[in-house]
Amino acid sequence: MKLLSEKNYVTTLLFIATLYPTTLSEKDTEELLVEVGTEEEVIAEDDGNATGKASFVPDGTEDIEILFNNEDDVPEEIGECSRISPKEIFHNEIHLRLLDALDEMSHFVEAVLTRIESALEILLPHVHESPIGNLKVQDLFPEVRQFLFGTMRDVYDVVRASWRDLIRTHVSAPNDADQQVEALRIIKDAQIQGEEKLKASLTELSVTLRAIILNSIYVIQESLKLPENTEPKQAAAQISRKLPKVAPNFLGTLMMKMIEKGDDRDAYKKLLTNTLRYITGPVDKMYEQLETLVRAGPSKEEDLQNYWKSMIEESHSRLREDPIEPSKYEILFRNEEYLTELVLGLMATF
Template sequence: MQLPRGKNFAIVLLFLTVFHTTTKSGTDAEELSVDVGTEEEVIAEDDEISTGKASLVLDDNEDIDSAFNNEDDVPEENDECSRISPKEIFHNEIHLRLLHALDEMSHFVEAVLIRIESALNTLLPHVQESPIGNLRVEDLFPEVRRFLHGTMRDVYDVVRASWRDLIRTHVAEASDASQQLNALRIVRDAQIQGEEKIKASLMELSVTLRAIILNSIYVLQESLKLPEHTEPKEAAAQINQKLPKVAPNFLGTLMMKIIEKGENRDAYKKLLTNTLRYITGPVNKMYEQLEDLNKAGPSTENLQIYWKSMIEESHLRLIEDPIEPPKYEIVYQNEEYLAGLVLGLMATF
């Protein structure tokens, strides 16, 4: 296996600490006409996330609507609440699927980072003059957490705000298909761009993990002081022999798997990158059907028929693919499975 050069990868790791402190959540995407708060509010929110005061991870007994201030603030005439409305689709399905997708990612990120962070603290004392030693673990991991959780919170805020604008538009312009189509276009674009931001943040996580794992292999090999022309198989055998002593943990599992399979990305199962697929797919279809209806010059009655049809399709999706209570804590306790996801992440990006 072609092992990394320690000094070069040390520079990569040091660069990552700077990168994450200067990079905003996600990649620069086309701005949407959705107000998600001032810069000061975002900074304050990130501080809360980093200290554990705010998180996308909810307790089993915590009310989702209360946790995310999801009260219904879209008034209708005569205080009536119409069930033939995008409000029905959002509250009954889309909002929950969005929360579940982001909550799962939040649990995955935390499960990986907490294990890698602990493993590095175990490994470093065993390796003298380690280039990883130049990395301030206590600085990097909080920054990675802040970056990833900040991205997820930004995506949630933008997608939720776009849906609320659609609901307001539907209430105010009940017979105007073009206005509703414009609002639905913003919803569609918000979800697509949110998915791209999540993809970019996962790519950064992949780069960070790759640098850490490959450096760990390198410094462990260096600590063994093997002869210069040692065969890769012999080097791998020596590293495997020492791993249980210095890295009997999640990091050691990842190192062993990479030593055994090499860095060839085709050796690992890649992950799906469309993390919001359970909401982007239905909304794309909704948009296409409303676009066709708008071209035909719809009446108020046709719009009501359209939304009734969309609600029926939403109910069918919930029957065919129900939203089950999450069990992420249990799933991610399986370190073998979690290691497979990490290697898949590295193979994907």
């Protein structure tokens, strides 16, 4: 008896065969950018006011940096205090938490793909025994990276653009609560759509990794030339004995875990799916409170000022309770035991 059923194996391979070149269409991105108010004009040109570029790149040659200084991305009248505004919340908290979330995701993706890619090179001599032939590692992984990192970049751009639209609205109409609550609604929608895109990209990563792991187990099993009547436990034991020779690495650890725990998703600890939870929660609350103020009837100038003062105080409170620490994800994901559990959790979740 085969350790993997023919149906399970073929279905998994069909996923990986049809997965690429799935990418975010330019049309989708353009439509969302129009919705959040990014016209041809920009508030601050990237080459003028930026201190660096936020880049979600897989080669590790660039770190994610802060795109903008805390001033001058929206021109203000002389004497205006930008600290009593959404600009203060965005630059001091939201922007940093957004970068941190995408930084963590990018380091996780690269740590996994780098290890899997190198591990497959060791298995290549056995791949000819697989019915799908050569895995074409050189084509698969660049496409995976392009899709995942492209999605992260798109999400970052759209969320940032929606916040810049709110800041622009606050500067041009500081006493118009209706315009500002609408700008906050657009931010809310942009973050929801961004989170859905990140979920979709993690789902495709999960399907890809699952296909690679199951196919690798199948390849090793086929190389053993086990009799058709071999019991699953016996087949698993023989595969486990061979794993240290052909996959003494991260991929081998994942295969061993899959053999031990099986294909039941409930056997693994699932991950949280709301990747942007540290910014969606605060924004939802900001929107609800401003919407309540608008529904109460015409607001006075001081009402809106007090609202933003309150939102800034809450932002500072969140930063005290949950400060944004310097990123150490590259070091964290060197722990392969921890990384293995995350991958198994990813496959169980998405």
